[in-house]
Amino acid sequence: MPIQKGLFWIKVDGTDLKPALQESKKEEWNGDADMSDSTVKVLRAEYEKRAGIVTELSSDKNRTRLQQHLTTTIDHFDADTQWLHKSLGKTIKVYQKKTNSPTTSEESLKEVNWEIVELSNLIEQSKERKETYENMLPLLSPQNPDPAAVNKKHKVQEPDTKRYLTAILKKKRRQPAASHVLVVMVSDEERKKKPYALPVQYVPYHSLGDQWVRDLTTKLKERMVFHGLTVVGTLTDGEFSSLRTQGGTRALHLWQLIHDAREGVSKMQRETLKKYLVQVGVNDDGTPVTEANDPRIPSHVITKLHDIMQELDFSNAIHHIRNDLVPEGYTHLPWRVHVVPESQLDMLRSIVGTYQIRASVEELKQEGVHFSKHLYVPEVDITTGQIHHEREDHNHILKRIAKHTREAGHDDIDVRRFGEAMLSDRTDLGHAALVGLRKQSVRDAEKLVSHAVKNFFVEKGYTAEAEYVKLVADWHEAADGRGLSQEDRRAANLAMKNYILDRWMPWHRDDSDLSKIDINRYF
Known part of the structure; x- marks a missing residue:
């Protein structure tokens, strides 16, 4: 090759x-995937079995087989009615929940309401179908059987029965459907x-x-x-x-390590976390011993806490350990956003979680994975044998940045100044792009954070806004890549990384070890 x-x-x-499971004229089913659990295969087998029985009711002359087919069909209608009633009950609850939610769209309400109407109609059809076929059974009595009369009556009913069968099997698709x-x-x-x-x-x-x-x-x-x-x-x-963020064998992004550590300690109670930090003895080599004895907690941290507790109680002593998590001159963020001051439980979670992350970074470093230097470290793919990058499409990211900008989510800039830029004939920024009328438009996002808008901000002396727009516009061009040298792309991406770290880890220019990031800080 x-x-x-x-x-x-x-x-x-x-x-x-549009959610549906449909059968084409070529008898192919589309609208859902069989996710290796045979759901669609089983549904198709049920459909073909019932359709086959319906067809045989029009031609079979054997009284015994016709009676069996009629009885089976009636049982199917009974089962359909029970299933439809359960589905209707669930759908009504969904409708009530959506009705009580102020964020539910009119289209969503219409869709659920129509589902209720369809299920109600199918219930009535199922009952009518059952009654119709029950009335055929006396024609097959052993004393005076008349198979031909059953065939004749069924031929009249067959089109409606097959339409019903198609409709009920569509409703029995995977719930919810594709x-x-x-x-x-x-x-x-x-x-x-x-x-x-x-x-x-x-x-x-x-x-x-x-x-x-x-x-x-x-x-x-x-x-x-x-x-x-x-x-x-x-x-x-x-x-x-x-x-x-999470690869096949390890984390791909520092954020994943933070997430895992926070999730782990968030489930621990105060007394459990204390066992990681409070010294209860000393080993022969002089290292401290705790009840939990987690090697991820440095010995010097346990020793320092023990020494402080000779003069202060645990509640006061733990504040000193908490403050050590960020460099001098910087303030740590609370475990829970905007919950200040932190409770003792939250401080313990911050301390234990931070040292667990730092230990994880050190362990991965021994494997050649340096999260202390890089936010993202890709894996070697076992299929290709090459480094494999997992990325989000940069156009998706740009649209989210534009949305965040429009909603005044960035504290460093005055979003009202974009309105001034729209009035300039040199920016190409229109009203639709300014307010985000076309939410999925990449072009509108590009107009909002364009070099033309940046130039307008420079002329007006809006330094923060100009720097922000230039940063995003340069990054977007670098992510696309076409027409730029590798040096230019690297410079733009590095500028974006530094911009993020200036807010996520403000001390990174003095101490670039990313394992020392504040795990409670979001950007």
Whole structure:
């Protein structure tokens, strides 16, 4: 197999889909995926069995078989009615919940209301179908059987019965049904020729676990390697965030280590956490002993707390250990946002969680993974044998940045000044882009944070706004990559990293060890 030139990315994106399980004229089923649990296969088998019985009722002349078919069909209607009543009850509860929610859209309410109407109609149809077929049973009595009369009566009912059967099996689709289609594409990194990304697979779904997507792309990587394509990474949208932070064997991002540590200690009670820190003895080598004896907690921290407690009680002593988590001159953030002062439990969680992260970073460093220097460290993919990057599409990120900007989410800038920029004939910033009327428009986001807007801010002397817009615009161009040198791309990305760290870890320019980040600080 010849090696193909160039580098290739896998792109995964989801698009909305009207929830339905449909049968085409070619008798193919579409609208949901059989997620290796045979749900669709079982449903299809039920459909074909019932459809076969309905067809035989029009032609079979054997009294015994006809009686069995009628009895089975009546039992099916009974089961349908019970299932429909349960589904109706659940749907009514969903409707009531949505009605009481002020954020529910009118379209969503209409959809659920229509579902109630359809289920109610099917219940009536099921009861009518059952009654109709029960009235046929006397025609098959052993004393005076008339199979031909049953065939004749059923032929009149057959079209309505098959329409009902199609409708009830649509309702019995996977609950909930597919609401999106996952589009999997392959793209040449240089993107010199349109279409930039070629679709290679479509997967209908309602919800997909990140691991399922990881397994799906593994199969695609195998085929790409087979065809000599060099796979360098996967691009996903915001829905599959853990793909970009948690790899197959370890964390990919420092944020994941923070998340795991916070989640772990948040489940611990005060007395449990104290056992990690309070010295209860000393080893032969002089190192302190605690009840928990977690090697991730440094000995000097336990010793310092023990020494302070010779003069202060635990409640006061723990404040000194808490303050040591950030460099002198900086203030740590509370465990819970805006909850100041911290409770003793929250301080303990911050202390234990911080040292657990620092220990995790040190352990990974021994494996050649340096989270002390890098926020993100990709894995070597076991399928390709190459470093594999997991990234979010930069256009998705840009749209979120634009939304955050419009909503005045950035404290350093005055969002009202973008309104002034809209009035200038040199910015190309229109009202729709300013207020975000087209939420999915990348072009509008680009107009909001463009170099033209930056130039306007420079002329007006709006320094903070000009620096912010330039930073985002440069980063967006660097992420796209086309037309820029690697040096220019690196400079723009480094500027964005420093901008983030200036707020996430303000002391990073004096001490660049990222393991010393404040785990309670969000950016």
